[in-house]
Amino acid sequence: MVTISPSLLSADFLDLKTDLERLNSVDNLWLHLDIMDGHFVPNLTFGAPVINKLNTVTKHSLDAHFMVTNPDFYAEAFRDLGIHNFTFHWESITHHDRFIQKLKEIYPSVGISLNPSTPLSAIPKYLLGKIDLVLLMSVNPGFGGQKFIPEIIDKVIELDKIRFDHKFNFQIQVDGGINDQNAGYLIQAGANNLVAGNYIFSEPNKDYLLRINKIR
Numbered sequence: 001m002v003t004i005s006p007s008l009l010s011a012d013f014l015d016l017k018t019d020l021e022r023l024n025s026v027d028n029l030w031l032h033l034d035i036m037d038g039h040f041v042p043n044l045t046f047g048a049p050v051i052n053k054l055n056t057v058t059k060h061s062l063d064a065h066f067m068v069t070n071p072d073f074y075a076e077a078f079r080d081l082g083i084h085n086f087t088f089h090w091e092s093i094t095h096h097d098r099f100i101q102k103l104k105e106i107y108p109s110v111g112i113s114l115n116p117s118t119p120l121s122a123i124p125k126y127l128l129g130k131i132d133l134v135l136l137m138s139v140n141p142g143f144g145g146q147k148f149i150p151e152i153i154d155k156v157i158e159l160d161k162i163r164f165d166h167k168f169n170f171q172i173q174v175d176g177g178i179n180d181q182n183a184g185y186l187i188q189a190g191a192n193n194l195v196a197g198n199y200i201f202s203e204p205n206k207d208y209l210l211r212i213n214k215i216r
Ligand code: DX5
Pocket: 007, 009, 010, 032, 034, 065, 139, 140, 141, 142, 143, 144, 145, 146, 175, 176, 177, 178, 195, 196, 197, 198, 199
C-alpha cells in the first residue's frame, strides 16, 4: 500500500492539535514536516520546540524533510525528537557518504531529496544501496500549494527501473503539488510514498480522510 505523508505546512497553524487528532483517525500515514531555514529555500518554518509538542499528539511516524543549508547541524540538534525519517537535500552538502553513515547511526530511516532540476545520475548507485528513501521534488522547494511539474513522472519511472535492476529497497517518495489527478500516474510509475499538503488540508469540511482516500 502507498504511504501518504500529509505535509503539515498546509495545516491550520492556529489549531494544529485538532488537525493532528483528525489525522490520527487515519492509518498508514507518515507526518511530513518541512523544515526550512530561510537560506536553502526562501522560507522559514518551524523547529525543534514545535516538533517536540506535536509528537505528543500525533500517532504517526515523523517524516522530516530538511530544506536547509547545514543539515549536519540539524542531524545533531534534532536527534532526540523521535524523528523516524530524516531526508536531506543532495544539493545542500558535499560529503554525502560520510553524512549518510552518520544519519544511519541516529535515525531509523534516511532519505535523499532531489530538486526538480537535479538529475538522478547525481547520486552514485552504491549510495542508493545504502539509503531508505529517495524524495523526488515535483515543485521547487520552499512553499506549499505550488503546481505539479509533470516531467517528474518520467523521473519516477527511471528511478523505479534503477531500483528494480539493482534490487534496491528504497522507497520512492514524491513531494509537491500532488492531488487526485496526478497521484495515479505517480503510483503507476513506481512511487510508494506521496506527500500532499494543500490538497489534503484544503478539504472544506476538514474531512482529510476523504482526500487521502482519493489519492490512494
Ligand atoms: C515544498 C514542501 C512540500 C509541500 C507540499 O517545499 O517540501 O512538502 O509542503 O505541499 P503541496 O502538496 O501543497 O505542494
